[in-house]
């Protein structure tokens with residue numbers, strides 16, 4: 001359909017002035033006219049089909065600027081160990097034992113999403129998993145994706161009791177000095193069946209899997225994401241394994257959303273050798289910023305703070321690189337023209353990342369990103385001055401907020417200071433970090449507006465956003481974070497016609513209902529890519 005009109009709507013355009021419209025038209029995949037019903041209808045050619053949106057709210061297609069799309073899609077085929085399905089160690093043991101009873105001996109049992117901080121009798125160790133099975137190697141991924149717990153059968157395959165900790169990681173031990181089955185951050189690579197060697201450049205989440213399974217996962221994942229209103233994602237950690245799957249899905253026509261890949265920094269030399277630097281690609285599949293890691297996970301107690309945290313001040317954090325090494329990597333990437341995105345959660349890691357960005361600055365505005373930027377503390381003004389974009393996950397405040405309040409005390413209220421960022425002129429970008437939390441954008445938009453934990457505690461309430469501000473963080477400002485604001489992120493003539501139609505009006509309803517806002521329709525490049533079947 002070359003020309004279409006969508007009329008009778010309340011359209012939040014997310015343009016520069018945050019204007020509203022009643023109707024939009026689309027021609028050849030791009031917005032043609034946006035404005036009043038009369039003006040849009042008058043501009044349409046005679047006989048152009050008109051879809052009546054029934055007065056519903058419309059926003060630009062939602063853009064998740066930090067999302068592990070392939071991992072999320074693939075995880076959904078694993079055992080689900082997320083809270084509250086797994087609320088005790090006994091729940092976990094029962095789940096694994098059931099899987100062991102149904103699979104052939106010797107085959108891996110893989111589960112994801114375990115949050116040991118939520119288990120009153122936790123954390124579990126390898127001995128607990130051993131009670132579930134001795135015949136299968138077992139791998140249970142921590143909810144953060146940065147750590148994993150394995151049983152003795154898995155440990156024995158890969159390391160001996162006297163194995164040393166790798167740079168950027170730790171093999172945890174019990175009080176008697178024996179490995180307890182937990183491998184943290186870069187130590188995952190020592191233990192797990194992985195498809196690529198990432199060295200100490202990040203948590204190795206690139207598990208072995210048949211290529212066909214990965215490509216198939218993208219097809220089902222695309223459908224789920226479209227049903228949640230997502231039209232574009234940045235996959236925040238891509239190796240050869242992911243890029244090959246994306247290319248194949250795209251070739252088959254089963255990649256249903258737009259994907260921007262962030263190659264992990266272990267590939268820096270390979271990219272430098274070819275002269276390739278992002279942004280590169282097209283509107284369906286592209287290479288964007290390069291991803292680096294400074295520290296570990298906030299939800300996994302390995303984020304690096306200047307002042308240690310935890311109930312007993314026991315968490316000092318893990319650094320993937322020494323400061324000089326990180327600076328050298330970032331300088332080399334920037335010199336070739338790469339935009340960089342550095343994972344940094346604690347104030348120590350954020351400061352070190354900004355040092356590296358500043359050391360490698362090549363003049364003009366780099367628009368570099370800090371991924372997560374949980375606790376920027378006194379680095380906020382510097383983030384503004386350097387034009388750095390923090391890419392935040394407000395859903396963490398809901399999912400892990402109670403743990404943060406326990407581990408960080410008063411400092412927890414200064415996590416994700418989104419209001420302060422806006423006041424400093426910093427671009428506020430919201431995202432999910434799915435699989436760590438749900439990919440569903442309204443969960444994160446709700447968390448940014450409500451700033452409440454899972455148990456209802458307030459967390460940094462003075463930093464709450466309005467619904468419009470939160471939507472901008474999921475649309476136009478998300479597009480800005482990978483140089484796509486000229487074609488994505490707002491409803492304006494000439495831009496790609498991506499938009500979402502809500503079941504109920506998130507702009508006018510109660511903040512308490514935001515997370516449950518349904519999606520009526522998702523349009524990608526002018527095509528109806530998802531349509532709710534509910535009446």
Ligand SMILES: [Zn+2]
Pocket residue numbers: 066067068236433
């Ligand atoms: Zn991530």
